[in-house]
Amino acid sequence: xxxxxxxxxxxxxxxxAEMPVIDGGGHAEIGRQLEPxxxxxxxFNATDNPSAHAHCSALAVSLGLxxxxxxxxxxxxxxxxxxxxxxxxxxGAAMHGVENISCMTGxxxxxxxxxxxxxxxxxxxxxxxxxARALEGGRYLSGRPITPAPHFLIGAVENPGAxxxxxxxxxxxxxxxxxxxxxxxxxxxxxxxxxxxMHVAYDTGVSERLAVIPSICILRTVGGMRFVASKVPGIxxxxxxxxxxxxxxxxxxxxxxxxxxxxxxxxxxxxxAGLHFISFRKDAxxxxxxxxxxxxxxxxxxxxxxxxxxxx
Amino acid sequence: xxxxxxxxxxxxxxxxxxxxxxxxGQCVLHETGLTCPMNCPKTLRNGPCGGVRPDGTCEVxxxxxxxxxxxxxxxxxxxxxxxxxxxxxxxxxxRLAGTSSWINLVTGRDREVPAGWAARxxxxx
Numbered sequence: 487x488x489x490x491x492x493x494x495x496x497x498x499x500x501x502x503a504e505m506p507v508i509d510g511g512g513h514a515e516i517g518r519q520l521e522p523x524x525x526x527x528x529x530f531n532a533t534d535n536p537s538a539h540a541h542c543s544a545l546a547v548s549l550g551l552x553x554x555x556x557x558x559x560x561x562x563x564x565x566x567x568x569x570x571x572x573x574x575x576x577x578g579a580a581m582h583g584v585e586n587i588s589c590m591t592g593x594x595x596x597x598x599x600x601x602x603x604x605x606x607x608x609x610x611x612x613x614x615x616x617x618a619r620a621l622e623g624g625r626y627l628s629g630r631p632i633t634p635a636p637h638f639l640i641g642a643v644e645n646p647g648a649x650x651x652x653x654x655x656x657x658x659x660x661x662x663x664x665x666x667x668x669x670x671x672x673x674x675x676x677x678x679x680x681x682x683x684m685h686v687a688y689d690t691g692v693s694e695r696l697a698v699i700p701s702i703c704i705l706r707t708v709g710g711m712r713f714v715a716s717k718v719p720g721i722x723x724x725x726x727x728x729x730x731x732x733x734x735x736x737x738x739x740x741x742x743x744x745x746x747x748x749x750x751x752x753x754x755x756x757x758x759a760g761l762h763f764i765s766f767r768k769d770a771x772x773x774x775x776x777x778x779x780x781x782x783x784x785x786x787x788x789x790x791x792x793x794x795x796x797x798x
Numbered sequence: 799x800x801x802x803x804x805x806x807x808x809x810x811x812x813x814x815x816x817x818x819x820x821x822x823g824q825c826v827l828h829e830t831g832l833t834c835p836m837n838c839p840k841t842l843r844n845g846p847c848g849g850v851r852p853d854g855t856c857e858v859x860x861x862x863x864x865x866x867x868x869x870x871x872x873x874x875x876x877x878x879x880x881x882x883x884x885x886x887x888x889x890x891x892x893r894l895a896g897t898s899s900w901i902n903l904v905t906g907r908d909r910e911v912p913a914g915w916a917a918r919x920x921x922x923x
Contacts, residue, residue, distance in 0.1 A: 627889075629917065
């Protein structure tokens with residue numbers, strides 16, 4: 487059982503973070519990326535060709551993270567592989583002890599730098615979750631047995647900031663039904679939509695069925711903010727937030743303030759099981775934000791416990 | 799021409815005109831608010847992806863309204879099959895592409911799923 491699974495089962499607050507993409511540099515590069523934030527993070531997402539750009543594979547980065555002594559969450563997107571390849575990667579991950587899996591549909595190939603590629607989507611995300619569950623039950627999709635059966639902590643993603651807003655929690659419930667036990671949310675720059683999602687998830691018991699983890703993105707520059715606002719599918723950044731960074735004397739500080747405000751707001755929502763941080767560059771932003779939010783380092787939380795409940 | 803081929807052609811004429819049916823051969827229109835999910839560029843069978851734009855258009859085709867947005871809205875208005883949109887639909891059997899879902903419905907072929915899928919105890923039928 488992964489430590490993330492143990493912590494979520496015990497109802498402990500968790501911090502996950504996006505591992506920056508790896509291209510060159512091997513294990514040393516993984517170490518360099520981890521160094522500034524590792525102390526605060528319970529598990530790192532190894533991304534699967536994010537925004538449809540090719541990088542070192544999620545499985546390979548997951549193995550690199552294990553070797554570096556930290557816990558991976560292997561992302562699996564439906565865009566690039568058919569069901570056979572997805573099964574092979576899941577069973578391969580389990581063979582190496584990679585148990586945390588985050589299943590997603592994936593951005594379309596047209597969002598990336600090789601839009602001429604064939605999109606696959608042989609399965610969709612709920613089907614991929616159900617497939618992982620079938621493997622856990624000791625069978626490939628065909629019914630062929632796997633002995634002993636692998637064990638996973640199956641996760642999913644959902645976007646509280648994309649229409650149809652009122653359906654998003656039902657889609658999360660479908661993923662729970664398919665077998666997901668945690669749910670990492672897409673970055674959301676519209677706090678009212680996150681609030682709506684969390685309240686409905688809490689009121690309908692969905693946040694009891696899977697651990698809901700909102701995402702907070704730490705940007706640094708005007709260009710970065712404009713890129714996220716215009717190029718990343720599914721992220722709706724209100725113009726006033728972009729303008730706030732554009733008119734700031736120090737864009738990096740302003741971006742940090744925005745991340746802090748959104749994180750504080752997310753922590754105040756009911757049913758929040760943890761936070762997921764995304765910082766696109768190697769820097770100490772995640773550690774700095776955790777300190778500002780009063781989230782202790784991992785070891786301290788493991789030893790003394792920690793409850794993120796914010797006075798409301 | 800075989801009967802199956804004739805029926806498939808007739809089905810395509812009727813359902814293509816009304817629902818832009820893509821002839822996957824395992825029709826789920828009644829579960830998706832009578833909206834063909836195979837028109838989603840990602841051919842998703844279980845709901846909208848996270849890329850739907852704020853104005854409700856498709857991540858892949860910005861000129862097109864999200865297929866699943868339509869499916870959701872219509873399914874809420876249907877007097878029948880309420881809540882069926884929330885079912886976990888099985889992966890598409892790619893061998894059935896181009897065949898008649900009417901015949902596959904009668905023969906039960908459209909409900910055949912891989913043994914590993916059927917064995918899961920955690921998902922409602």
